[in-house]
Amino acid sequence: MPAFYNRVIDLSQRLALAPWLRVRPGASVLDVGCGVGRWCRELARRGARVTGVDFSPTMIAEARRRAAARGVLARCRFLVQDLAHLDAGEKFDLVLGVTVLQHILEPQALRAAVRRLADHLSEAGRLVLLEAAPERSIGSCDSPIFQARPRSDYLRLFAECGLTLRAIRGVDPAPFKIWLWPHLPRLAGPVRTAALALATFLSIPMDVLLGRRSVE
Secondary structure, three states: OOHHHHHHHHHHHHHHHHHHOOOOOOOEEEEEOOOOOHHHHHHHHOOOEEEEEEOOHHHHHHHHHHHHHOOOHHHEEEEEOOHHHOOOOOOEEEEEEEOOHHHOOOHHHHHHHHHHHHHOEEEEEEEEEEOOOOOOOOHHHOEOOEOOOOHHHHHHHHHHOOOOOOOEEEOOOOHHHHHHHHHHHHOOHHHHHHHHHHHHHHHHHHHHHOOEEEOO
């Protein structure tokens, strides 16, 4: 993706997650699918004890390097593990997953992953997830590595795994992007970039400024 699009996504994610990532110093945090440790570093900087987990040894090595460079490695622990078989050895005050479940396509694997997340919560722990979860199924946006499951699927799965929904804070994908996404692979490089730039520009007010919160 073009750099400008990634910057918009980063801003949207930070605004959406901000209310849920307020942690007290010393709080225990598990970041699943941590990648290069963006959220690990942010939470460690706030004083949390963070365990970052990813199935990629390369990502974990880079996460360690970046945490060391930012001076927060002492508050970080990184593990190479698959989410479906996650065993971090403790329970956590906060379990965080950012755009992770949407890449688990097989229903049984998804259920196993959510159960592992639930099993790692302390008694008063919170599970915070940021996923593509439209109010209705949008199959045209799916790919071999991504599935935009409707919100109802996640709510049903959470109930099956014994999780209690406290709140939803959502930013609806703008219709411009939903219409454009399936057509991107067929567009030539410069045209693709221009189309994505236009859709992103038109979507910013909806994605960033018009997010809504609902509590159920």
